[in-house]
Amino acid sequence: MLDLRPNCEFCDRDLPPDTAEARICSYECTYCAECAENLLHNVCPTCGGNFQPRPIRPRRNHREGKALGLGHHPAATRRHHSPWSAAQIAEMVHRLASVAPDQR
Template identity: 65%
Template sequence: MLELRPNCECCDRDLPPESAEARICTFECTFCAHCAESVFAGRCPNCGGGLVARPIRPADKLIRNPPSTIRVLREGDCLAQRVPHSAVA
C-alpha cells in the first residue's frame, strides 16, 4: 500500500492524497511536479529511478487506508541542485 506522503521532499509543498502534482519513485520518495522536473530532471535524487505521477487513491478508500502524516525533507538546499532548463526532458 502506498504511503501517500504529505509533502515534497525538496520544497516542502503540501501534496494531499488527491494531488495530481505528486511524483514518486519506486521507493515512494515524493516530490512535487515542479521539483521533479526543474530540480531533478525526472530522476529521483535518492535512488536514481524515474519519478512518475503518484496514483490518486479514491476518497472513499482513504478512510480505511489513510495517507501518511509524516513529512520527509531532504537535507541541505535541494533547490540549489536545479538542472539547466536545456537538460529537462
C-alpha cells in the same frame, strides 16, 4: 500499499492525497511535479531512478464488503525531507539527467 506522503521532500509543498501534482520514484520518494521536472530533471536524488505520477487513492469505498479508500487507508502524516544537500542533489542530477531511466 503506498504511504501517500504529505509533502514534497525538496520544497516541502503540501501534497494532499487527491493531488495530481505528486511524483514518486520506486522507493516512494515524493516530490511535487515542479521540483521533479524543473529541479531534479526526472532523477530521484536518493536512488537515481525516475518519477511517475503518484496514484490517487479514492476518497470513499466503491466496493461492498471491502475496506478500501482513504477512510480505511488514510494518507501518511509524517513529513519527509530529502537527506541530501543541494550540492549532492545537483551532482546526481547532472550525472544522470541525460541517461534514460532504463539505463541508469
